[in-house]
Amino acid sequence: MSEQDRHIRDLAGTLPVANIGDAMERLNVVDSGIRPMWPGARLVGRAFTVMTAGGDNKAIHEALDHAGPGDVLVINGQGATHRALIGELIAGRAAAQGVVGFVIDGAIRDVRDLEEMRFPVFARAVTPAGPYRNGPGYHQKPVALGGVVVNPGDLVVADDDGVAVVPRDAEADVLARAVAKHEQELAQRDGVPAPSGI
């Protein structure tokens, strides 16, 4: 990881995702149905994209043969919520490789374990029903994620509010604008008198 890349990730990690969205004209924010799977989950990383058939995780196993430190698996699971695409075992394998989290348009399971592991996962649903492993699928091509196009290497930032995707070629400008917005909001908050009666 280059010095510049480290700086970008560290900076993104200090900013509310809401302000990062604001800095992209409030676009590139992922559908609100994709939620943190435990309170306080947050992540910053580079998209390692996966497309997989609904309820089937073969492509995720294949992607994990290649994903590495600092990557976020961004998985288009066709929005299917009838089968969990990952759980604590796949998350453990990913974490051991340095993968920083998953963002999934689909369902997951083993949420209690994921919280105990402090492994951030953002997904559409939880179900105990396990996945099949037949394919089809692929990785590291552009994918759709909750209405947003994600290219491999894009910056993915997620917190309690949800997920934003920053196109790689725009990230320095977007983060600079997000810093300005955040500072302006903090100043505004400080300047606002407390509501009466408190």
Ligand SMILES: O=C([O-])CC(=O)C(=O)O
């Ligand atoms: O069985 C699976 O493929 C999903 C799962 O629960 C795990 O990764 O722990």
Ligand SMILES: [Mg+2]
């Ligand atoms: Mg499991």
